[in-house]
Amino acid sequence: MSCSIYRSKCGHVPDKKINRSAAMRVERRSTDKSQTTIATPLPPMESKKDDRRPIQRELPEMFRPPINRAMRTLDRSFFQRIVPLSAARIFKASDIAKIRKELTKSNDVLAVPRVNAVRHMEGNDGSSLKALLLREDLKADDQSTWSPTISELVQRGTVDLAFYDLTLDYDYWTYAEIIHSILPEDMDEIPQGFTQVGHVLHLNLRANYFPYKHLIAEILMDKNPTIETVINKTEDVGSHSQFRTFPFELLAGKNDLNVIQHEQDCEFRFDYSRVYWNSRLETEHRRLVEKFRPGEMVCDVMAGVGPFAVPAGRKKIFVWANDLNPHGYEVMQDAVQRNKVADFVTPFNEDGRDFVRASGTRLLEAGPVTVTIPHKVRRDKKRKIEAGEEEQLPPPPKYTRPSFVDHYVMNLPADAIEFLDAFPGVYSGKDELFAPNTEQKLPMVHVYCFSGNSDNEVEDHIDICQRISERIGYKVTIDDRVGGSGDQEVELAIHNVRLVSPKKQMFCASFRLPKEVAFRKGGEGLPALNCQIETAEFNLKRNNLIQLTPPSQPHSSVASLSLQYPPHPLSLTSQPRHPEITMSVQLPPATHRKRALPQGELEAASTLKLGADQHTHTLSLSEARLVIHKVLENKRRGGNKYEEPENLTKTLDYLDVFARFKDEENIKAVERLLNSHTELEMFERSQLGSLCCDNAEEAKSLIPSLQNKISDGDLQELLDELTKLRNFTE
Numbered sequence: 001m002s003c004s005i006y007r008s009k010c011g012h013v014p015d016k017k018i019n020r021s022a023a024m025r026v027e028r029r030s031t032d033k034s035q036t037t038i039a040t041p042l043p044p045m046e047s048k049k050d051d052r053r054p055i056q057r058e059l060p061e062m063f064r065p066p067i068n069r070a071m072r073t074l075d076r077s078f079f080q081r082i083v084p085l086s087a088a089r090i091f092k093a094s095d096i097a098k099i100r101k102e103l104t105k106s107n108d109v110l111a112v113p114r115v116n117a118v119r120h121m122e123g124n125d126g127s128s129l130k131a132l133l134l135r136e137d138l139k140a141d142d143q144s145t146w147s148p149t150i151s152e153l154v155q156r157g158t159v160d161l162a163f164y165d166l167t168l169d170y171d172y173w174t175y176a177e178i179i180h181s182i183l184p185e186d187m188d189e190i191p192q193g194f195t196q197v198g199h200v201l202h203l204n205l206r207a208n209y210f211p212y213k214h215l216i217a218e219i220l221m222d223k224n225p226t227i228e229t230v231i232n233k234t235e236d237v238g239s240h241s242q243f244r245t246f247p248f249e250l251l252a253g254k255n256d257l258n259v260i261q262h263e264q265d266c267e268f269r270f271d272y273s274r275v276y277w278n279s280r281l282e283t284e285h286r287r288l289v290e291k292f293r294p295g296e297m298v299c300d301v302m303a304g305v306g307p308f309a310v311p312a313g314r315k316k317i318f319v320w321a322n323d324l325n326p327h328g329y330e331v332m333q334d335a336v337q338r339n340k341v342a343d344f345v346t347p348f349n350e351d352g353r354d355f356v357r358a359s360g361t362r363l364l365e366a367g368p369v370t371v372t373i374p375h376k377v378r379r380d381k382k383r384k385i386e387a388g389e390e391e392q393l394p395p396p397p398k399y400t401r402p403s404f405v406d407h408y409v410m411n412l413p414a415d416a417i418e419f420l421d422a423f424p425g426v427y428s429g430k431d432e433l434f435a436p437n438t439e440q441k442l443p444m445v446h447v448y449c450f451s452g453n454s455d456n457e458v459e460d461h462i463d464i465c466q467r468i469s470e471r472i473g474y475k476v477t478i479d480d481r482v483g484g485s486g487d488q489e490v491e492l493a494i495h496n497v498r499l500v501s502p503k504k505q506m507f508c509a510s511f512r513l514p515k516e517v518a519f520r521k522g523g524e525g526l527p528a529l530n531c532q533i534e535t536a537e538f539n540l541k542r543n544n545l546i547q548l549t550p551p552s553q554p555h556s557s558v559a560s561l562s563l564q565y566p567p568h569p570l571s572l573t574s575q576p577r578h579p580e581i582t583m584s585v586q587l588p589p590a591t592h593r594k595r596a597l598p599q600g601e602l603e604a605a606s607t608l609k610l611g612a613d614q615h616t617h618t619l620s621l622s623e624a625r626l627v628i629h630k631v632l633e634n635k636r637r638g639g640n641k642y643e644e645p646e647n648l649t650k651t652l653d654y655l656d657v658f659a660r661f662k663d664e665e666n667i668k669a670v671e672r673l674l675n676s677h678t679e680l681e682m683f684e685r686s687q688l689g690s691l692c693c694d695n696a697e698e699a700k701s702l703i704p705s706l707q708n709k710i711s712d713g714d715l716q717e718l719l720d721e722l723t724k725l726r727n728f729t730e
């Protein structure tokens with residue numbers, strides 16, 4: 001038996017070369033190209049509740065990087081470790097495969113991630129030999145640690161054992177392993193699951209990681225060769241721009257966010273600081289595009305830079321792709337040219353509502369367009385065909401753009417449902433062009449939204465249906481889903497897109513536009529005007545006029561804000577001039593004392609007699625305040641001067657004092673809560689939202705018509721919910 005003891009000094013260089021590339025493979029093994037999942041075997045982001053996972057301790061202790069919890073500036077040279085191992089030197093190079101097989105079977109070969117067990121070593125006579133690194137607990141000088149296989153191989157004189165110093169350095173360890181040796185011990189999670197857009201890695205760090213943000217960024221950049229810039233989101237998407245961009249800070253690398261991004265074989269070039277892009281939506285973009293058939297017509301209402309539109313164009317689907325962001329529009333124009341889809345994709349730069357409203361008629365008026373796709377034929381084949389030596393080709397495929405929209409896509413999940421109010425009347429007066437008079441079906445609408453990620457998903461779906469119904473003024477229920485017991489013409493489908501955070505799920509609700517909505521005349525019966533802020537803005541943009549009259553009698557509790565659906569002016573008057581839509585604002589009483597009921601024809605007593613306003617969509621004070629502020633904001637946008645009339649100032653002063661809710665999200669939440677009480681009239685719901693009574697008795701005294709409509713228990717529950725919402729952010 002021969003056993004030579006030898007401590008190699010030649011392990012370092014091959015380690016670096018082999019391990020670096022191995023490490024890169026591991027770092028980038030996420031299957032979703034769009035997502036860089038740093039550090040090892042995590043499931044894709046979409047399936048996770050949270051993107052912070054406990055560190056995977058893959059490496060045995062002696063292979064882990066040295067610890068330095070005080071490090072605040074990255075010192076790469078600190079990360080070095082020599083691991084004393086043993087190796088089996090193989091005397092005949094041709095034996096290597098066989099011996100490796102035997103030693104692998106006997107579990108004697110070193111099995112540590114990203115370390116190649118095959119090494120070069122010097123023999124006792126100075127010759128160069130191949131060697132196999134052995135498991136860490138096997139000692140060359142201690143036969144009691146050898147397996148029978150090793151003993152036999154040594155005895156046969158096929159191998160001998162020697163010591164080997166394995167050098168591990170910064171290049172060897174993964175981001176997760178290095179950062180874990182720097183972060184405080186009690187932080188047993190590391191930030192991961194970031195997204196990459198072109199050369200930019202985009203982090204969304206929690207505050208407790210802020211002291212380490214530059215370290216994290218630098219290590220991530222080192223470990224991912226395609227990353228040249230690392231940024232951290234400092235506020236939520238959409239918080240500072242309606243274009244869904246976000247404020248960020250540069251953590252590492254060059255300050256250049258002009259990226260080149262590929263998705264579905266299309267190339268997009270854009271400044272990531274100026275447009276919306278989310279690499280995590282690639283699967284969803286693909287899913288929806290797969291629903292569209294070549295030759296169909298799609299209107300993408302909030303198209304961004306075109307991740308639905310451009311790939312759809314490649315599939316010979318006609319798309320009118322709109323986005324309000326002027327830079328997004330420019331990028332889309334570039335993407336259309338770059339990806340050669342100009343025959344199919346036409347960019348627009350309009351407000352989504354204007355775009356939807358105009359789309360039906362605009363497309364009809366534009367008429368059909370035919371695109372012929374010439375055959376791609378090699379020159380010699382073409383010559384042969386012309387010479388009659390080969391058969392003529394079939395006629396080139398032709399696609400004719402339809403005059404009707406087949407699909408609307410609305411991916412602005414925070415608000416898209418609100419934009420659905422643009423659909424009523426989109427094909428007003430065009431009934432005869434659609435089924436059953438013709439074969440033509442009404443368009444499908446694919447609207448994205450967020451919902452609360454309830455334990456019971458059905459609750460989320462019910463909530464979504466309710467929100468859709470409010471906006472289109474037509475009841476859609478979960479029973480209307482395909483195969484359900486409801487209206488099968490609606491073809492409802494709700495798809496879970498992804499979990500955005502533990503309490504927020506993104507959905508795509510698809511439904512066929514009901515004829516009652518599409519053919520509605522002149523916006524008649526537009527839904528819930530307490531959500532019509534944007535419509536007011538839309539009209540204001542066209543008409544540049546606000547008329548406002550506060551309540552005509554000092555004790556009157558009703559002022560009304562009337563909105564005439566296009567193209568008439570928005571006016572806030574006590575006597576609307578035959579408005580098609582009227583929003584009434586119920587001003588609250590100065591005190592909670594019982595007041596004399598209104599006299600005459602109109603009365604809001606135990607029965608509601610509101611005359612012409614009986615079925616009017618009503619606004620609470622908070623909603624009215626929000627509407628007016630939005631309208632003024634719009635008028636003053638771009639530095640325009642606008643002197644508000646005195647009566648408007650007075651009304652705003654009043655609303656500032658008496659509006660119980662000031663925050664927009666909160667106002668919407670109140671609206672949803674109140675609208676879930678379909679047993680109550682609109683007027684009563686708005687009253688409840690304005691008054692925010694403490695108890696059921698008080699509410700019934702101030703709004704007598706509630707008496708027989710709602711039990712004290714239910715009313716109290718509703719009031720408690722309202723109080724909770726008031727306490728929440730107000």
Ligand SMILES: C[S@@+](CC[C@H](N)C(=O)[O-])C[C@H]1O[C@@H](n2cnc3c(N)ncnc32)[C@H](O)[C@@H]1O
Nearest residue numbers: 242243276302303304323324325351352411412
């Ligand atoms: C969440 S992004 C979606 C972009 C793209 N569809 C995608 O899937 O990546 C929403 C887009 O809506 C655009 N947007 C915001 N408000 C809009 C409006 N009023 N009308 C049209 N587009 C709007 C933003 O500029 C942004 O590009």
